[in-house]
Amino acid sequence: MTHAPLTIWGVFIAAGAAVAPVVTAGPDSTKAAALTSAIDPAHADWSAVASPSAGRTQTIGAYDAGCLAGAASLPLDGTGYAVVDMGKRRYFGHPRLISFVRELGAKLENANGTTMLVGDMAQPRGGPMSSGHVSHQGGLDVDISYQLERPGLSPAERDLIAKVSVVDPNTDQLLPNLWNDRQVALLRMAASDPRVARVFVAAAVKRDLCRQAGAGIQRRWLHVVHPWPHHEDHLHVRLHCPPDSPTCIEQPPPSADDGCSPITLATALARDRAERLRPPPRPNRHLPAACATVYQAPADDGTPARTAGR
Numbered sequence: 001m002t003h004a005p006l007t008i009w010g011v012f013i014a015a016g017a018a019v020a021p022v023v024t025a026g027p028d029s030t031k032a033a034a035l036t037s038a039i040d041p042a043h044a045d046w047s048a049v050a051s052p053s054a055g056r057t058q059t060i061g062a063y064d065a066g067c068l069a070g071a072a073s074l075p076l077d078g079t080g081y082a083v084v085d086m087g088k089r090r091y092f093g094h095p096r097l098i099s100f101v102r103e104l105g106a107k108l109e110n111a112n113g114t115t116m117l118v119g120d121m122a123q124p125r126g127g128p129m130s131s132g133h134v135s136h137q138g139g140l141d142v143d144i145s146y147q148l149e150r151p152g153l154s155p156a157e158r159d160l161i162a163k164v165s166v167v168d169p170n171t172d173q174l175l176p177n178l179w180n181d182r183q184v185a186l187l188r189m190a191a192s193d194p195r196v197a198r199v200f201v202a203a204a205v206k207r208d209l210c211r212q213a214g215a216g217i218q219r220r221w222l223h224v225v226h227p228w229p230h231h232e233d234h235l236h237v238r239l240h241c242p243p244d245s246p247t248c249i250e251q252p253p254p255s256a257d258d259g260c261s262p263i264t265l266a267t268a269l270a271r272d273r274a275e276r277l278r279p280p281p282r283p284n285r286h287l288p289a290a291c292a293t294v295y296q297a298p299a300d301d302g303t304p305a306r307t308a309g310r
């Protein structure tokens with residue numbers, strides 16, 4: 001048995017720290033201070049909106065301060081993937097994200113016969129979540145469990161699945177009974193996709209990838225993989241802004257450095273340790289004015305905007 005902490009999907013990251021404002025590469029760090037605060041946070045419960053908005057698909061604003069018009073939903077089962085924690089209804093995204101997940105699952109099953117567990121993507125219209133994340137607001141982010149060997153789970157089991165950290169918090173080492181070449185293959189596949197802007201992982205995972213990567217051009221994908229706190233039990237893939245979304249605010253490009261120097265890795269490991277002890281971040285409520293329109297728009301089935309019954 002491992003002594004790694006068990007966490008319910010999506011909650012572990014909520015136990016994380018406030019994001020350091022000076023760092024611009026993290027999953028929750030894209031600031032949109034210049035945007036208009038058009039939505040009263042007291043009245044805009046994005047998690048209660050049941051359906052995507054009708055009309056043209058568009059990601060609006062930043063990854064941590066935006067929304068999603070005309071979202072698509074990911075089927076709960078597919079080749080090489082299964083959605084977990086379905087009750088939160090966070091399996092929506094830009095159609096480009098839906099395609100990415102489905103294609104990644106198919107590639108994974110073809111490569112090693114495993115099934116990845118897909119966690120939070122976005123709410124039906126994106127926007128801030130009531131728990132678990134600061135980003136994931138524009139339908140371009142997806143969390144995927146490091147655990148790949150979990151076949152045959154019932155829908156009820158998948159809805160309440162506990163996640164397991166692959167990092168020993170006492171030694172910062174990856175747990176050998178939970179970490180193997182399959183996760184490395186998944187990370188390489190994800191980070192090599194040209195649609196992907198960044199893949200966030202635990203620092204201990206990044207260190208392992210640095211060790212295993214080849215030389216020269218074989219290391220190119222490592223630039224996209226970025227250590228960020230609270231990713232000990234899942235990887236987080238972020239796509240570039242799609243061409244159909246002119247007001248989407250892009251993730252800064254990755255560093256020219258592959259992030260594998262001893263000092264860089266040591267700094268990232270120390271940050272992971274420190275951030276485990278901090279209070280959870282608060283969602284960014286400064287949204288683009290256009291998100292007010294998305295929030296109130298008719299649903300994609302022609303009905304008026306409605307809520308999920310709470």
Ligand SMILES: [Zn+2]
Pocket residue numbers: 027133136141142143235236
């Ligand atoms: Zn995430």
